[in-house]
Amino acid sequence: MPTKKNNINTEKLDKVVEQARKDAEARGHGYREQALKMYPWICGRCSREFNRANLRELTVHHKNHDHDYNPADGSNWELLCLYCHDNEHQRFEEALANKGVSMGGAKKQEATFQPFADLKDLLDKG
Numbered sequence: 573m574p575t576k577k578n579n580i581n582t583e584k585l586d587k588v589v590e591q592a593r594k595d596a597e598a599r600g601h602g603y604r605e606q607a608l609k610m611y612p613w614i615c616g617r618c619s620r621e622f623n624r625a626n627l628r629e630l631t632v633h634h635k636n637h638d639h640d641y642n643p644a645d646g647s648n649w650e651l652l653c654l655y656c657h658d659n660e661h662q663r664f665e666e667a668l669a670n671k672g673v674s675m676g677g678a679k680k681q682e683a684t685f686q687p688f689a690d691l692k693d694l695l696d697k698g
Contacts, residue, residue: 603642607632607649617656631657637664 613622613630622630633652634641641648652660672682 603649604632606644607646607651610646611649611651614651615653615656616650617652617660620653622653629654633657633660637661 608627608630613627614620615622615630616633630651630653633650635648635650638648
């Protein structure tokens with residue numbers, strides 16, 4: 573049985589590994605990594621605990637909903653599980669909708685159509 577000869581380009585492989593290491597270091601300076609180093613791996617709402625095996629399910633929530641505001645002290649962050657994070661954003665959107673504001677910031681127009689406006693007249697004719 574013939575064996576396959578592996579022609580591995582070690583120079584290219586070294587470059588890929590070097591780039592992966594640089595990317596990992598850059599991510600370490602991101603706000604998620606900072607928050608994970610700063611806070612215990614527990615959801616701030618449901619108190620679910622996380623470990624390395626399920627850490628991908630723990631997210632960083634921006635308390636003021638501004639993802640560009642990332643103070644180094646972490647005062648705008650809280651760790652939430654996927655479910656609580658989704659719920660928090662849903663509640664925020666509903667609160668805005670109740671004020672008549674869409675996520676884009678534009679005022680929502682109120683409905684003006686009144687489907688039963690002439691109902692009394694229609695029933696009286698019948």
